[in-house]
Amino acid sequence: MPTNPGDDGSPRPPEGNWLGTPYLTFRRKGPFATVTLHRPEARNAMTPAMYFGIRYAASRVNTDADLAGLLITDTGDVFAPGGDLGGGGADNWTQCGSALSMDVTPFDTLRKSAKPVVSGT
16 A cells, blocks of 8 residues: 555545644545544644645545545544644644645535545444
8 A cells, every 4th residue: 555645646534644734634434535633632623734635635535436435533632722823833834834824614515525534433
């Protein structure tokens, strides 16, 4: 299995930690993909890179004919309280998003997804 998206030339997203942050993992299980938030020490507060990674995962799921939808889940005792008001530390992609002239939040991408996106613990 390739370790980075596109390593094998296909649009199929691989499993693992390739979403731009160690706080997200991507797994395939049958016709569904799962993105897991794993930042329990901050109660899964979302960093800018986490928002970007979820957006990227949703776009990759939409291009994969073998996947029917995306589940966003978590580890720890809180699903996702919102953005990390502490700045996100080394995981801060705010400058990256503005440099690329894009909004790093995934909400519009999720709303417009051609495939279902579901979240839950």
